[in-house]
Amino acid sequence: CKKKSIGGLFFHYNPTSFRLTEKFILLLVFSAFITLCFGAIFFLPDSSKLLSGVFFHSSAVETNTRKGTDSDSNIAVGTDEKILAKIRKDHEKALVEAKDTLQKRPDEIKQDIQNEKDKVLKEGLGKGGKDDDNLPVIEYVRPPGATGHEPSDPETKERREKIKEMMKFAWDSYKRYAWGSNELRPVSMQGHSSNLFGSIKGATIVDALDTLYVMEMYEDFEMATEWVEKNLDFNVNAEVSVFEVNIRFVGGLLSAYYLSGKEVFRKKAIQLGEKLLPAFKTPTGIPWALLNLKSGIGRNWPWASGGSSILAEYGTLHLEFMHLSKLSGNPAFAEKVMNIRKVLNRLDKPQGLYPNYLNPNSGQWGQHHVSVGGLGDSFYEYLLKAWLMSDKTDEEGKKLYYDALQAIETSLMRKSSGGLTYIAEWKGGLLEHKMGHLTCFAGGMIALGADGAPEDKTGHQMEQAAEIARTCHESYARTSESD
Secondary structure, three states, rough: OEEEEEEEEEEEEOOOOOHHHHHHHHHHHHHHHHHHHHHHHHHHOHHHHHHHOOOOOOHHHHHHHOOOOOHHHHHHHHHHHHHHHHHHHHHHHHHHHHHHHHOOHHHHHHHHHHHHHHHHHHHHHHOOOOHHHHOOOOOOOOOOOOOOOOOOOOHHHHHHHHHHHHHHHHHHHHHHHOOOOEEEEEOOOOOOOOOHHOOOOOOHHHHHHHHHEEEEOOOHHHHHHHHHHHHHOOOOOOOHHHHHHHHHHHHHHHHHHHHHHHHHHHHHHHHHHHHHHHHHOOOOOOOOOOOEEOOOOEEEEOOOOOOOEEHHHHOHHHHHHHHHHHOOOOHHHHHHHHHHHHHHHHOHHHHHOOEEEEOOOOEEOOOEEEEOOOOHHHHHHHHHHHHOOOOOOOOOHHHHHHHHHHHHHOOOEEEEEOOOOOOEEEEEEEEEEOOOOHHHHHHHHHHHHHOOOHHHHHHHHHHHHHHHHHHHHHHHHOOOOOO
16 A cells, blocks of 8 residues: 655555446446435335435424324325325226226227216216207107008099198298297288297197198208207296197107107207106196296196196196107106006096096095096097007006096987987086087097907997087088078
8 A cells, every 4th residue: 555645635545446447337336226225215105104204204293293293194194005005906907907908809899988988978867967969869760651652542632632732821821921930810910929838939830840741741841840940949937838838849849750750859859848847746746737947836727626737638748758758768757647647546536537627736636527528638538549659558548548438428428309429518416418619529539449449349439439420510510600
């Protein structure tokens, strides 16, 4: 070992010590080791705990510990550990899922993605979410025979053309003088909007859609369709008749959808159906006659036997609401109308008859007034059509109809001294020997249902139908024009 002085300082050196290049390599190795150690501290799962113990053990921490915050620190550390454990678990799960996905075929991956979308959509709708564009997929099947067939009989063909001519005249007049209004006043030639529809417009347009299509007036049908798409609006602050809006707007839209397959009609019908659902919020589920579409507040006609609901109104929802459930995937529509049947089945019916008034709060009949005409008419029609619409599987609807018809024949159907068959009205056990004009539909109804009549009564019911139609014809034929 030698000693050398430079500027008064002494250095010791050994001739066998490391060369400069060897020192440089050694320095690199040492630096890498230090980097590895510090990296391990930062990236180990418990690094946050390690760092807090090694680098951040300050006097402030000691002070907090002395003040009794030790439990809080333990909670924080425990929370960190749980979070890190969850991250590790999620990471492992993601790796497994990724590995599984890579082993799947492209079509399987695509189906998995669609399933996830459907799941998210379903969860969103269950929480109150709503998207009109996410209705269930319906395979549209065009009904056979709706169009494209000419009658071979010349007389039938002539009558058919005459009816179409009358329709065209009425439609052209409506287009010219009242387009967009609910109806046309033929004398003043002005549009009019009945308060039965609140501020909803276009009742004639919607109501005529199916007729325009069946009569192959396609240009007018497309014009009406465009109006519906752009102008038919149910977001109104107005009170409407649930019955009238259902049969004209909901029924019109559903008919147009089934004939044409145009989605706009399905969407509009479901939108309106949802607007009508609050009408059923009564103690019995028997709907109110009137409903404010914005507030959802309902009430009955003030003149209707102590605030009762009317048979022909709450009993004329079944067909449309069953189809709303089918087209929307929402069972609520069908449940509402099936509940009406349950209420009616529980009640005692005088002589098997259905009074026209039912209190929606108590679930009891109001005034015992029975009529197959006004206030009662379409209830019986819908019982029969519900059975037919179900492809004759709705046995309950069938039984209700034929039982009601038997009660009508026994208690209300009479023959005048002049030999005319009529259906009287019944009030509190007493017959009123009169038949209103609206009762004339019964001839067609009875004929429609005769084919399914029990106990081989088909011929008998066809005779009844013909006799009632004859009575109605005579009521016109015997009426003086001056009257």
